[in-house]
Amino acid sequence: MRQLDEFHEEAGARGMSDPSEVGHARHIHPSAKEYVRIGVILVILTALEVWVSYSSLPHGLLIGILFFLAFVKFGLVVLWFMHLRFDDARYSRFFIMGFAGACILFLVVLLLFKAFAG
Amino acid sequence: MADTTAHAAPVEHTSTGLPSTKLAMWLFLASECLLFGALITTYVLYRGASTTGPYPSEIFDIRYTSVSSFVLLASSLTMVLSLTAAEKRDFARMRLWLVATALLGMTFVGGQVYEFTSFYHEGLSLTTNLFGTTFYVLTGFHGVHVTVGILMLLSLVGMSWAGRLPDDQAFPVEMVGLYWHFVDIVWIVIFTVVYLIPQAKPAG
């Protein structure tokens, strides 16, 4: 029945249930305490975002700060909640390909429209 | 079927040693980046391009939407707590956190429905102006993604409850979790780009 291993449909699920392998991959996931800590930071950053958006900072600076805060939140969720910080680098490579690709391509599209000119 | 039982399970032999389902999920999320990228680009391109009102500044209630954002962030936290429970094989608690995540998700979607209706009553429909067009379609696409996520969460709870999940329940929870968190990070971007960055009413 060894050959059965060659089938993987939904079997990530089955395959990963090997205790030794899973144990190795799993115990490096953050603890519940750490998750809660990240959650609290996310809430604080969001509150900060809202507060900043009501402030009367110059327009350019305001946008810069808001994007920076969003980026930090984005990073926290991706790195901790989605475990990219702890997981195999190949997952990150896939995701970065999509994320960076999207950022670059669509920035060029907006540039073609001179969307930031005025 | 012997291969799904707890300890007789074979290690999945893949060329990379990584489970195929998880690779596929990340590839799917990478693809979704382009999808939301295109939608957000459309929104950004048409910022301030509406030829008639109502304009965003007249209609947005940042405080209300902030609460929605907190709800969605909280649902990401309950999602990872469910994963922790699953990894500890505490499946009852896992299901509890999953239900909590689904409920928070429903609160978010409900909030969105309420928001849409109130905007509609203030005179902003899909066809009123470019703001209405791009706003409803972008946030609507996101809302549909959240709804699909809720369906997946509830199915997961039901299947776990009925004993129809593979023995390692943490794996499907992790997969659905990846999708759920992705929907959350999309909202992080939408919240900033659509709601927080102030948008002046166009002169003239």
Place this chain on the structure above:
Amino acid sequence: MATAASVPAPRGIIRRPTATTGWLSWFTTIDHKKIGLLYGFSAFAFFIIGGLEALLIRAQLAKPDNTLLNADQYNQIFTMHGLTMIFLFVMPMSAAFFNYMIPLMIGARDVAFPRLNAFSYWVFLLGGLFLYSSWFLGGAPNGGWFGYPPNSTTDPTIGMTFYALGLIITGLASSAGAINLAVTVVNMRAPGMTLFRMPVFVWMGLVVQFLLVFALPIITVALFEMLFDRRWGTHFFDPTAGGRPLLWQNLFWLFAHPEVYILILPAFGIISEILPVFSRKPLFGYQFVVFSGIAIGFIGFGVWAHHMFAVGLGPVANTAFGITTAIIAVPTGIKIFNWMGTMYGGDIHFDTPMLMAVGAVAMFVIGGLSGVTHAVVPSDYQQTDTYYVVAHFHYVLFGGAVFGLFGGVFYWWPKIFARQLDERWGKVQFWIMLIGFNLTFGPMHILGLGGMIRREYTYPASLGLTFWNQVSTVGAYLIALSTLVFVVNAVKTQRTAKGLANEDPWDARTLEWTTSCPPPVYNFEEIPVVHSIDEFWHRKYAEDKEGRLIRVPAGASDHAAADGHGGAIHLPTPSFWPLIAAVGLPTIAYGVLYSWWLVGAGALVTVIGFMGWAMEPPVAE
């Protein structure tokens, strides 16, 4: 932990299908080979339909001021010709080869997600049928395959709504298929099959899947925006409300230029398999071919605006995209030289697959050169929207992709059907096709430079375009004749030819030829262990001290007979659910056109399909 907790008894309204033979099994199959065949047959059927549309186009243009078709019919036919050939023929035909061959070439028993594979096929087929149902429901799409708004968004007929919905559906099929095949290549390789031992066809397959994964979501968004504009009166591309039709052009070409490589790279892969086998030499510069393929994939995302030189992006943008467009010719040129290097000094056998492959290279070079002339912006101003462009892309897509795909058909026919297509008929087909092709599309260069614009349903005699149009029409009918020759050959072969005398008729180099013809359901009795590029070749031949080939005595190359031993290998069980989930999608699409109730019903069917799918174990008891 009890077994009962993890493996519940099968449950549900529908009994799990188990048959792997009989007509019903084709609806429930999740075997990558059967799905490959389904893709192949469906794609070929669409090729015939798309070809008939082309013949109508050429018949209409055979004489000036012709009235065979009116302008409206002509618009629908050229639009459907383009959509059919791109989305319903070349893409699924490539998917057919990827499905059938990739698992065999990397030494796997199936793809990573067999049921998702079936789902992709059914969604593609139903999406294609949905698109074609528009002929009976108020008119086919009529705004060109590129569907530029505001023409496409303001057209009063229903056609372009079908276009948006149909392409969203087939795009979904391709996305699911692409993720599946990409994971298959990354994760399912046999022991020893490192990335740089993979056949080039598999490499090109991998690049194509990544292009699909990243390009399709962009067009999906554009199509949704078009759908909303058409169906619910939004203003995405409505200039009267401040919308920018150019946004569509950007999003469309962001997808559609990578799409060009999605169409051609599979053929490049096939050519790279055929040339070494029939030159009896390893591929010249394997790494260069692979890396240039990857480079084409990356650069392919950075050239989209060269389709928009004439819309007024400004000199900076035009120059930048002119440069990237010229740059992409470099990796493509590298491949051409590698193929010539492969043939150089080889012991060349001109069997039909080889003729097709060489023909593809030669025709692609012509198309590639006219492509470089488009990279020069001032020159492109003259050529854009003329028949010169039509000539160019038919040289690359028909000359390159279709010749390449036919090469693959002749090359792998013995593998798939255990019969060999008749060589004489094959050669006759090749020469008629080559001559017909050049007669059809060669004159279009002249017509285009002479001022004939694209998509015009007729032209006055005074323009002096008549002669070359007539030549072109004669050529088109010759292509049709060559296709007929192929059909006759295929039918005759399946009727009369006996089994293969030799299961390795071409003395091939790659793993798919180590199994029997056709391969057993489980592909390989023992998963092969791979030691080098061209693994099968090295199992058959060694070199003596002077570098001459000597045949390794039997045993190393032998594969055990397929009977008997396969019983111990458990295969995923067939399933109805992918088909059920797929049926829901066109139902939703019809609902968008006609009734919200239908949308609800379709969504319900799809959700039920996915639920049933999730509840069902991959392998039944």
